[in-house]
Amino acid sequence: MLKKTLNYLDRSSSILPELIAIALAFLISAIILLITGYQPIRAFAALFRGAFGSKFAVGQTLTQATPILFTSLSFLLAFRSGIFNIGIEGQFLIGAFAAAVVGSSITGLPPIIHVIISLALGGLFGALWGFIPALLKIFTGASEVITTMMMSYIASHLTSYLVNYRFKAPGWVAQTNPVQPSAILVKILPPTQLSVSFLISLGFSLLVFYFLFKTYLGYQVCAVGLNPTAAENRGISVHSRILMAFLLSAFVAGVGGAGEVLGVHGRFVEGFSPGYGWDGIAVSLVGRLHPFGCIIASILFGMLRAGGMSMTRSTKVPLDISLIIQSLVIILVAAPSFIKFVILRRKN
Amino acid sequence: MMNIVALINISFFQAALRMATPIAFASLGGMYNERAGVVNIGLEGIMLNSAFFAVYATYLTGSSFMGIIAGVASGLVLGAILAVLTVKYHGNQIVVGTGFNVFGLSFSAYMCQKIWGSRGASETIIGLEEKSIPILAKIPWIGPILNNQNVLVYLMILIFILSHILLYKTHWGLRLRAVGENPQAADTSGVNVYQYKYFYIILGCMVASLGGVFLSIGHLNFFAWGMTSGRGFIALAAMILGKWTPFGCLAASFLFGITDALQMRLQALGILPSQIILLLPYAITILVLAGFVGRSIAPSNYKPYVKQ
Numbered sequence: 001m002l003k004k005t006l007n008y009l010d011r012s013s014s015i016l017p018e019l020i021a022i023a024l025a026f027l028i029s030a031i032i033l034l035i036t037g038y039q040p041i042r043a044f045a046a047l048f049r050g051a052f053g054s055k056f057a058v059g060q061t062l063t064q065a066t067p068i069l070f071t072s073l074s075f076l077l078a079f080r081s082g083i084f085n086i087g088i089e090g091q092f093l094i095g096a097f098a099a100a101v102v103g104s105s106i107t108g109l110p111p112i113i114h115v116i117i118s119l120a121l122g123g124l125f126g127a128l129w130g131f132i133p134a135l136l137k138i139f140t141g142a143s144e145v146i147t148t149m150m151m152s153y154i155a156s157h158l159t160s161y162l163v164n165y166r167f168k169a170p171g172w173v174a175q176t177n178p179v180q181p182s183a184i185l186v187k188i189l190p191p192t193q194l195s196v197s198f199l200i201s202l203g204f205s206l207l208v209f210y211f212l213f214k215t216y217l218g219y220q221v222c223a224v225g226l227n228p229t230a231a232e233n234r235g236i237s238v239h240s241r242i243l244m245a246f247l248l249s250a251f252v253a254g255v256g257g258a259g260e261v262l263g264v265h266g267r268f269v270e271g272f273s274p275g276y277g278w279d280g281i282a283v284s285l286v287g288r289l290h291p292f293g294c295i296i297a298s299i300l301f302g303m304l305r306a307g308g309m310s311m312t313r314s315t316k317v318p319l320d321i322s323l324i325i326q327s328l329v330i331i332l333v334a335a336p337s338f339i340k341f342v343i344l345r346r347k348n
Numbered sequence: 349m350m351n352i353v354a355l356i357n358i359s360f361f362q363a364a365l366r367m368a369t370p371i372a373f374a375s376l377g378g379m380y381n382e383r384a385g386v387v388n389i390g391l392e393g394i395m396l397n398s399a400f401f402a403v404y405a406t407y408l409t410g411s412s413f414m415g416i417i418a419g420v421a422s423g424l425v426l427g428a429i430l431a432v433l434t435v436k437y438h439g440n441q442i443v444v445g446t447g448f449n450v451f452g453l454s455f456s457a458y459m460c461q462k463i464w465g466s467r468g469a470s471e472t473i474i475g476l477e478e479k480s481i482p483i484l485a486k487i488p489w490i491g492p493i494l495n496n497q498n499v500l501v502y503l504m505i506l507i508f509i510l511s512h513i514l515l516y517k518t519h520w521g522l523r524l525r526a527v528g529e530n531p532q533a534a535d536t537s538g539v540n541v542y543q544y545k546y547f548y549i550i551l552g553c554m555v556a557s558l559g560g561v562f563l564s565i566g567h568l569n570f571f572a573w574g575m576t577s578g579r580g581f582i583a584l585a586a587m588i589l590g591k592w593t594p595f596g597c598l599a600a601s602f603l604f605g606i607t608d609a610l611q612m613r614l615q616a617l618g619i620l621p622s623q624i625i626l627l628l629p630y631a632i633t634i635l636v637l638a639g640f641v642g643r644s645i646a647p648s649n650y651k652p653y654v655k656q
Contacts, residue, residue, distance in 0.1 A: 032455075032458075036458075036459070036462050037462075084442060086389070086442065086446075132634075133634075136634070136637070136638045140637075140638045140639050142634075142637040142638050142639070143637065143646070145387065145389075145442060146584065146585075146588065146633065146637055147634050147637055147638075149389070149581060149584075150581075150585065150630040150631075150633050150634050151630075151634070153578060153581060153627065153630045154627045154630045154631060154634075157623040157624070157626045157627035157630075158623070158627060160623045161621050161623035161624060164621070164623070165621060275450070278446055278449070278450065281442075281443065281446055282443070282446065282447070285440075285443060318457070318458045318461040318462060318467060319467075320454040320455070320457040320458035320461070320467065321454075321458055323450060323453070323454030323457075324451065324454045324455055324458060326450055326454075327447050327448075327449075327450035327451035327454055327455075328447070328451070329447075330443060330444075330446055330447030330450060331429075331433070331443075331444055331447035331448070331451065333443070334433065334439040334440045334443035334444040334447060335433040335434075335437040335438070335439025335440070335444070336439075337437045337438060337439075338432075338433060338436075338437040338439060341437065
């Protein structure tokens with residue numbers, strides 16, 4: 001079983017390029033820290049302590065990893081069918097908002113039912129947000145890179161409008177009413193914010209794995225992504241598979257947003273997402289576009305977010321260094337052949 | 349309704365021109381990138397970075413001219429990285445661009461906190477002065493709008509005119525268009541495709557960085573966290589709406605500049621929620637891409653070029 005898993009994790013050769021990209025990102029950040037007068041070793045030590053040093057730290061890391069795992073699975077699903085879903089952030093926000101409305105306005109439901117309905121509606125509204133660019137892609141050929149990105153910004157302004165006007169809770173903060181107790185996802189490691197949402201995200205990784213690699217439909221989706229013309233010739237309906245992957249991708253993003261609202265914040269707060277949708281793109285690539293790789297990579301990014309906060313508290317290094325590391329990882333994994341070039345030069 | 353009509357006066361159009369300037373620079377930069385075969389999602393990050401460096405250099409030297417130089421230099425560096433990663437190493441353009449955006453946001457905030465002790469905003473510096481050009485003021489209708497702007501607004505208009513001439517009246521422009529539309533054919537007829545790609549990717553990023561420079565030392569006179577607030581993406585929208593031509597980009601940028609200026613005034617009056625006006629440019633772009641408002645055809649297929 002383990003051998004099989006590893007085979008899936010790594011079809012080509014090794015995870016060396018990804019590891020080198022991460023190491024290079026830390027190295028460049030260390031240089032930035034040195035130039036600006038901080039001690040990189042102390043900063044990174046504090047970062048790792050803050051991410052894994054205690055039970056609380058681990059809880060915070062996994063809490064941060066949860067939404068990123070959802071969004072990376074979302075990116076992966078669309079990417080496998082050859083679609084670049086850049087607008088995950090928007091689908092995530094719409095899903096979160098829908099879950100907040102359903103979770104706070106419906107009363108009198110048994111807890112499990114209420115949670116499931118809220119999550120499912122979050123997913124469905126996320127999928128609805130992905131449906132528009134999917135239709136445009138299929139019927140007009142409009143590039144999904146631009147349309148999903150634009151939809152993302154529309155979602156951000158739209159939810160901001162809704163939470164400031166129609167659905168605003170009394171008070172100064174732009175937020176919705178709190179979710180009913182029956183719709184709250186239980187915390188599994190108090191006092192950290194870690195909730196059942198994390199387990200759900202792990203469950204989704206398994207589902208995505210099963211769908212893509214163990215079902216005929218998933219096989220067709222991957223075939224369309226690899227070579228649409230060949231897939232068409234084999235009798236696969238390319239458009240319907242693209243639509244399916246697009247909707248599933250947006251659905252997972254929506255569920256991720258709903259999980260944040262029901263598990264962490266308990267309501268929709270304006271600007272609660274620090275860009276989880278964008279992180280998903282990078283995490284998916286660092287995770288080699290594989291559901292299990294995404295789990296590892298999302299924990300790495302969760303570590304940078306959670307550890308960064310505690311590093312800033314103890315060493316006064318600006319928090320943004322952990323985002324700088326993330327951005328460097330993103331830029332470096334984008335060009336695998338550049339990393340190969342670095343490795344080969346070392347060998348010579 | 350009376351209120352809205354009363355708002356539309358010369359100072360309104362002056363504000364619209366000021367708000368259009370950063371979008372115009374970035375959309376023109378994006379256009380050069382796309383004509384060279386690279387979709388530059390990272391305009392936002394490039395602008396944020398240059399906005400920071402412009403303020404920092406002005407803060408150190410006291411000269412806003414040095415600010416412009418530093419801002420454009422930061423665009424050159426990021427442009428060179430983008431070019432090497434995408435042209436030489438066939439890196440994924442969308443991912444590099446996403447990385448640029450995260451980098452621009454975090455690096456500028458990191459430096460801002462290190463230098464001024466707050467990641468939110470820098471100290472105020474003395475930025476570019478507004479200059480009056482008497483000849484301009486005499487032009488009917490647009491004269492009063494153009495006059496009394498800072499040097500970057502004039503530079504913007506100049507760069508757009510030069511870009512139009514470059515693209516449509518010179519053989520360099522013809523070759524650039526060929527490199528985008530059909531690199532194989534361009535290569536066969538003796539154009540050095542890689543050289544053109546490198547040059548215009550870097551040039552595009554430098555032009556886009558002027559947008560960030562304008563925002564920080566030509567508009568607010570300080571650096572603020574995330575001060576581009578989505579203008580890099582609006583610029584992509586303007587570029588598509590302008591159908592990848594210089595004057596198209598300029599017109600679309602001006603349209604979005606008007607939206608921006610209108611948004612500020614309506615917000616002050618409390619007539620329409622600002623969020624609704626803010627999302628209009630994005631909605632318009634989707635309609636354009638979908639073919640509801642004129643068809644737009646990209647100038648390149650954005651695949652890395654491999655010499656046969």
